[in-house]
Amino acid sequence: MFLTEMNDGQSQINLLKNLTQPIDGFEVRGEFFKDDKADELHQLMTLAQEKSYSFYYSIPEILFTNGELNEHLAEHFRIASEYKIDSLKISLGVVNLPTPEQVTVLNNLIKVTGVNLTIENEPNPNGTIEHLVDVCRTLTELGFLGGYTFDAGNWYWINEDPIAAMNALAKYTTVLHLKNIHNQETTLLDTGDTDWQALCAKVTDSTPIILEYQINPADLADELNKLKQYLKVS
Template sequence: MTKILINTIVFQKEIHSGQSQYALLNQLTAKIAGFEVRGELFKPETKHDELVQLQQLAEQRHWEFRYSIPECLFIKSEINPNLESHFKLAQQFGITALKISLGELEHITAQQVSLLNQLITTYQVQLNIENEPNQNGILKHMAMICLELTNYNSLTGYTFDSGNWYWINEAPLTAWHQLAPYTTVLHLKNIQAQETVLLDNGLTPWRQLCESLSPNIPIILEYPMSNSELESELTLVASALEA
């Protein structure tokens, strides 16, 4: 059965008003399989304590705990020197998966894949790259990198973001047809006039994405909404998966 999670950007308004990601998740009554927190939304002085609380919350509610790194995996075609520190953080706080934007990379090498595989194996934490809404994330390039990763037997997964294509004038459904075989996570959102909107208010045929999704691939809702809208959107996605 497909798991449905949320990215804490769903609480954007509340977080901007000063509430923490932990407090908002702790108050949540909606039925979810887990959450993905965003590294940039922590306050440095309280981050450690909040991660402890999030770990405890995930354990209490049997939720998956995922973490979005606000950095790029590759900087001028070199692996981000901070990467291992993120794996250590994940291991320390029971985070099961890390998500990171691809970054600047022309071609990946067998040596780089070996290093990434070593980190994933050592820390037992999943790593997923994501398509960016810029030149680093155009479809042709993402498809090439995903193929190279596959050819080098990479353990790195791929997060397909259904909304980011609009900012680089590419069609998400076209991208999906090429990248679905590599996808390990679906970041689901919809777009209208280059703004995120509720699923049924945008341009993306999101139900087609859900219908063709393998049951072992989780869906993460990643767009701002109210608590009542969140309940409705979760129900909507669950219904689409059952259709």
């Protein structure tokens, strides 16, 4: 939401502290931390505890490289546990189908740390509807304890329809990254090419919906209110 401000050097913690609109939680992005990452994570943990916010963290890496699990996963989970992060999110990467042994590794990390993990679709050939359905079905059959983050925008970069994707993946979706797209650019919710309300209608009432696109400060309150009002009447 604060891409311009972060590119100008503002920290994620200060942006969240200055947010006046009511929210239920936040997701920070690993690539936007500065040299004082540990201090900022500590402040984010404190803010989440003080405000009773859900605390999500987006890992700027992929889960699988040529079918092998990310070798840094244990460290990511250790950090998440230390700073009381509720859930980690990571892009799928390159894998045919996860193996039982790999799911066991992931489940053990989740169980030992108490931190959730969700896997996100990518805007590249690894993120097609067909492949994501195969991966999610396999993970479910193997008893994966984590979930799936449905990114509403990434489908436009691989010429697939987000509504068709949601129809195929709704039963696996545990987090919705909501955004709208026109000409491969993010837009305000009501000015893009996706029926964003139709996406929201497909997930359960308990599914976190995270706004994940650049919003000008003048539009922020209105965008949050659009989603809140829709959720109240749906």
